Amino acid sequence: MISAERLQQIAPWSRPLGEAELERVRAGLSERLVPAGATICRQGEQFEPWAGVISGLVKLRTLSRDGKEVTLSGVHGGGWFGEGSVIKHEPRRYDLIALRETRLALLDRPTFLWLFEHSAAFNRFLIGQLNERLGQFMALLENDRKLEPTARVARDIASMFNPVLYPEVGRHLKLTQEELGLLVGLSRPTTNQALKALEGRGLLRVEHGGITVLDLGGLRRCGE
DNA sequence: ACATTAAATTCGA
DNA sequence: TCGAATTTAATGT
Numbered sequence: 130m131i132s133a134e135r136l137q138q139i140a141p142w143s144r145p146l147g148e149a150e151l152e153r154v155r156a157g158l159s160e161r162l163v164p165a166g167a168t169i170c171r172q173g174e175q176f177e178p179w180a181g182v183i184s185g186l187v188k189l190r191t192l193s194r195d196g197k198e199v200t201l202s203g204v205h206g207g208g209w210f211g212e213g214s215v216i217k218h219e220p221r222r223y224d225l226i227a228l229r230e231t232r233l234a235l236l237d238r239p240t241f242l243w244l245f246e247h248s249a250a251f252n253r254f255l256i257g258q259l260n261e262r263l264g265q266f267m268a269l270l271e272n273d274r275k276l277e278p279t280a281r282v283a284r285d286i287a288s289m290f291n292p293v294l295y296p297e298v299g300r301h302l303k304l305t306q307e308e309l310g311l312l313v314g315l316s317r318p319t320t321n322q323a324l325k326a327l328e329g330r331g332l333l334r335v336e337h338g339g340i341t342v343l344d345l346g347g348l349r350r351c352g353e
Numbered sequence: 354a355c356a357t358t359a360a361a362t363t364c365g366a
Numbered sequence: 367t368c369g370a371a372t373t374t375a376a377t378g379t
Contacts, residue, residue, distance in 0.1 A: 337359050337360070338377095
């Protein structure tokens with residue numbers, strides 16, 4: 130059973146829950162440390178719990194027929210994912226891979242379902258989460274069709290700093306240009322050029338193995 | 354695709 | 367356990 134303080138740290142969504150609910154969550158939640166590069170779950174496998182990223186970064190990806198990798202999304206500190214699969218009780222649609230050492234919080238399925246049935250506060254959170262994600266995917270589609278590469282990279286980075294989905298991410302993003310390219314759907318050289326351009330506009334700083342965001346609003350408005 | 358540079362790892366004291 | 371040397375990984379063009 131994890132402590133009440135720990136619960137606050139790793140699951141911000143639990144704050145508005147009542148006493149009895151909190152008690153259950155504390156009993157149903159566990160932590161797991163995943164080494165860099167490890168696979169958490171493969172496409173097609175059953176993975177029962179609902180997962181949150183406490184620290185680190187998890188990539189959701191799938192392989193195309195000819196073995197090319199397609200990255201769908203990156204989830205980092207404060208992000209929770211997979212509620213779709215948990216609710217439907219179906220196999221995971223994507224590989225889950227820890228891009229670097231990652232600490233996961235896992236809420237077992239029975240507890241998740243109990244909250245889903247009994248807690249209005251929890252459902253409010255879930256709706257907010259799904260709504261935010263839907264908005265993000267709509268924006269993503271739009272970007273993909275309308276914007277040139279530099280703006281796409283800018284918006285994709287900005288979306289990783291979404292305060293609703295990822296409440297506790299700092300300004301720094303440790304992610305190689307190659308991984309960023311996979312995430313955005315661009316080649317590494319194109320990604321590199323885009324990053325340089327954004328750096329030139331003073332929106333972010335390019336570092337070895339990562340970037341630091343300097344002007345989040347500016348990134349969001351890119352390409353307008 | 355290649356050249357350059359930064360970071361991580363190994364190895365010897 | 368420290369630092370130099372080597373290897374590996376990431377970046378820039």
